[in-house]
Amino acid sequence: MTVDTLILKLPVLGNLMRKIAVARFTRTLGTLITSGVPMLEAMDITARTSGNAVVEKAILSVRKAIETGRTIVDPLRETGVFPNMVVQMIGVGEQTGALDSMLQKVADFYEDEVDSAVGDLLSAMEPMIIMFLGVVVGGIVISMYMPMFAMIGKLAQ
Numbered sequence: 001m002t003v004d005t006l007i008l009k010l011p012v013l014g015n016l017m018r019k020i021a022v023a024r025f026t027r028t029l030g031t032l033i034t035s036g037v038p039m040l041e042a043m044d045i046t047a048r049t050s051g052n053a054v055v056e057k058a059i060l061s062v063r064k065a066i067e068t069g070r071t072i073v074d075p076l077r078e079t080g081v082f083p084n085m086v087v088q089m090i091g092v093g094e095q096t097g098a099l100d101s102m103l104q105k106v107a108d109f110y111e112d113e114v115d116s117a118v119g120d121l122l123s124a125m126e127p128m129i130i131m132f133l134g135v136v137v138g139g140i141v142i143s144m145y146m147p148m149f150a151m152i153g154k155l156a157q
Contacts, residue, residue, distance in 0.1 A: 073090060
């Protein structure tokens, strides 16, 4: 639980991990509801597949609130784990009776966001990787030529 909390609070990776968790939550829940799985059982399955203890705990607390007769929106908002836009979109889907399609749309949006964020992260890391490889190759070249220079220096004496 502590590690997952820290992961979600990291500056760059935390935002990415939150987007991944939201995409996984909405995709799984939307697919299960579309397939006809009852809401409470779908929430259990979704919690187990979340991949993050903080998100799992939040989903289980939402499930308990739904069990008592509350809507899905208020408990989602209270957890503080899910972005406000996701909560609002789920609320609209719940009110219109199209929760499954709304969850799929949110999942599509967040999967695109994850792809974009990963691409940006890789673009930012590319210069560091090139510098690291340059240092490694330079170190190998220097380690190969230093003994040769030492031998040439001894022969010249």
